[in-house]
Amino acid sequence: MKAVELGIAGAWTFEPAVFPDSRGAFAAPFQGAPFREALGFDLTVAQTNQSISARGVIRGIHYSDVPPGQAKYVYCPRGGVLDVIVDIRVGSPTFGEHVVVALDAASCRAVYVAEGLGHGFVxxxxxxxxxxxxxxxxxxxxERGVSPLDPALALPWPAGIEPILSEKDAQAPTLAAAGAAGLLPTWSDCTEHYAALLSR
Structure with missing residues (x-):
């Protein structure tokens, strides 16, 4: 499995080998040993979630208060999505920046989203x-969110796709408004939490 840290600390891609044959294909989207080798700690899994979305549905940008926060390991076993990770940690050197990863059933590529980062997809x-x-x-x-259509974030949602948002996501504040209200995680709280994970 190939692990690559993206341009934002705490955002990773994991790409497993895919083994096709006459019956179809086999892959292991999550593997504990490569994850630990890359990040230095084991992924605790307290809950698994699954969503099914029509073309154009945007889910996000979501995050959780830190502490404790919620890290996510995300992959797409059917169809395809454009996954977006946004650094919303106040004080982070990459605050306000984002990375984009294509997730689809063919590659079984996954992303890891550390606590304190915003996450969404279309x-x-x-x-x-x-x-x-x-x-x-x-x-x-x-659980909190910032607007996926915030002009200041300028997230690269594909042209030609009409965005479909939940009422909650449509009413989410901009990044600036969430920051002014004290709703964003801080870089110091997040890095303290990351250090605690490494010391386990």
């Missing part, structure tokens, strides 16, 4: 499935 095909391995259970009190 479905490129109908019935696209996204599976998430989550480090903490769902906690509605700690």
């Amino acid at each position: 479905a490129l095909e109908d019935d696209s499935v996204v599976s998430y391995l989550c480090s903490t259970p769902y906690n509605p009190v700690a």
Whole structure:
């Protein structure tokens, strides 16, 4: 499995070998040993989630309060999505920046999104499935979001796809408004948490 850290600390891609044959194909999208070798700690999985989205559906940009935060390991077992990771950690050297990764069933590519990072995606095909391995259970009190259409973020949603958002995501604040309200995680809180993971 090939692991690559992206241009934002805590954002990684993992790409497994895919073994096709006359029956179809086989792959292991998550593997514990390569994950630990790359990041220095084991991924705790407290909950798995799965979404099914029509073409044009945008889910995100979502994040959780830190501490405790929620890390996610995300892959697409059916269809295809354009996955977006945004650095919303106040004080981070890459605050406000984003990275984009294509996830699809053919490659079985996955992304790891560390606690404190914002995450979202747009479905490129109908019935696209996204599976998430989550480090903490769902906690509605700690769940937050910023607008995926925030002009200041200028996220590269594909042209020609009409975005479909939930009411909650459509009403999410801009990054600047979330920051002014004190709703964003801080770089110092996140790096303290990352250090604790490495010391386990």
